[in-house]
Amino acid sequence: MNKINFLDSVDWSFPVPISYGPNRINELPDICKTNNLRRPLLVTDKSSKDLPFMKKILQDLHRSSIKSDIFSDISPNPIDDEIYKGRSFYKEGKHDSIIAIGGGSGMDGGKAISLIANNSENLWDFEYEKSPIKKLSSFPPLICIPTTAGTGAETESTAMVTNSELGMKLCVWHPKQKPIMALLDPCLTVSLPKNLTAWTGTDALVHGIEAFCVDSLYSVADGMALQGLNLIGNNLLEVYKNPDNLNARGAMLIGSCLTGISFLKGLGLVHAISHMVGAVYDTQHGLTNAVILPQVLNYNKNEIRSKINSMNFSIFNEPGNFDNFYSNITQILDTLDIPDNLEKIGVKDNKITELAMKSSKDSAAFTNPKKASIEDLEKIIKKTIKKAR
Ligand SMILES: [Fe+2]
Secondary structure, eight states: OOOOOTTSOOOOOOOOOEEEOTTGGGGHHHHHHHTTOSSEEEEOOTTTTTSHHHHHHHHHHHHTTOOOEEEOOOOSSOBHHHHHHHHHHHHHTTOOEEEEEESHHHHHHHHHHHHHTTSOOOGGGGBTTSOOOOSOOOOOOEEEEESSSOOOOTTSOOEEEEETTTTEEEEEOOTTOOOSEEEEOGGGGTTOOHHHHHHHHHHHHHHHHHHHHSOSOOHHHHHHHHHHHHHHHHHHHHHHHOTTOHHHHHHHHHHHHHHHHHTTSOOOHHHHHHHHHHHHHOOOHHHHHHHHHHHHHHHHTTTSHHHHHHHHHHHHSSOOOHHHHHHHHHHHHHHTTOOSSGGGGTOOSSOHHHHHHHHHTSHHHHTSSSOOOHHHHHHHHHHHHHOOO
């Protein structure tokens, strides 16, 4: 039965210009010049800073007389203190724009810094759940460049940052801050280690699944979710086995971008729980999602029944019911060597209630197709800690 009401009126937004192609990173100096960016600050995460392509990007910019610098004091789960440090670095360096480059954390760090770079606001005034601040000076131009496929975070200003006081990962954004472009170059993803290829790829898969299962009339996003899932389903195992396959890397990068856009609709309990597990135990986001996914699918089973056939067809190229879909998903997780419980990635069973309460407040919980009480969340978390599939 169709739960969507086509008599509703809706407002859809569509993100930003996207340039895709192998070696398109070489165009960055020209892109900066065209947009009159003279002192861009590159923001990335600690682990990406020393990658060979990062040095080349800086050299290319300098060769084109573009004075850039790099800020890389961003953790795998970015923390508010790091964002404030980034703002000081931006101001002291008299920068005029931000290039957010990296996996989810690097890009989220850059995006969060861009929200407060030109003002003296508290980062948490930009929390997603609050009404947007009205009186603000303009935001710096922002370019997003993903180096994983991925986070899908390149087309929006939304960023997940840990609030160090609350011990919660929260979403910050402003509707008026949008990247001026997303630059997608699959060559940047080729050197990604095998485990991160699997974890970030599964994150992209979960984005598509959770977004498609959100019950709202957002057909633009639904189309992107299914096409993104198709590209990911047909290429994730290939890039895991053959990391140098640039064609498959390209398909994954586009797939990740599409499922990333699709979660304009919202996400679900996988992300709600994963955000808080990440904030408390500093676990890798995609890996955490991958472990949690099967139990949330089970929880949502009856509510997502009408969506399963389309998703099974997109990802696995065959029609299927819930049981087929569930077993196909767990098979992919097994092949990608995803652990079968959260205990194996360092999550203890002594904070289940705290995690459940925090997850219930995450914005992703509000769009899950089935409402979840604290007790429901506790049950799901308990299972994922001990036996997730
Ligand atoms: Fe995610």
